[in-house]
Amino acid sequence: MVDQPLWEQIGSSFVQHYYQLFDSDRSQLGTIYSLPFPKIVHSITVQDHQPTPDCNILSMVVGQLKVDDDPVMGFHQSFLLKNINSAWVCTNDMFRLAIHNFG
């Protein structure tokens, strides 16, 4: 098996940890995630990772999620990871549900 680039390893570890935490106990993700539903499951379809010029990692996730008993919805989420004091932390996070405007 070919060794993955470092940014792929760090990015995919972060993504795995993030959604595992989000789906099990999101209170640990920080106060911004006080979202009004008890149950959520994320399923990752694809994930991409790139190094940035300032030695950060850009990660993009396309997936599906299911909240409570609602129908499955697509989502897109992008993260920017930065190494601060030897730990990789998330400095930017953008989330969108896959909903388009119907004409």
Place this chain on the structure above:
Amino acid sequence: MAAEKEIWQKIGEGFVQEYYNQFDNTNRTTLGDLYSADACLTWEGSSFPGKAAIAGKLASLPFKSIKHIITEQDFQPTVDSCIFIMVFGQLKVFMLKHHACSWVCTNDVFRLGIHNIPA
């Protein structure tokens, strides 16, 4: 009442508008100039490192014409004074960095919003 836009939103919107204008309305041969020399593009999971590879990929996309319809676009400043952009319509993610008095794209990730549908 219109709130004053943040500077990163203005720069970001300007970049996105120019990017899709070149993408949709030209032969895309100058699109590479929007990227820095060592930028990376990930296109549907394949990597294209460097301005030349990116320019080659974008100019060689196998369609006669394309139109992007932007559903939403989000902008954020980063701690390193860059601008992080996510465009949702056809999904595109950019990172812009200030270089030599202009903003260039250093990272670009593209994915179609297609999920696995079980047989």
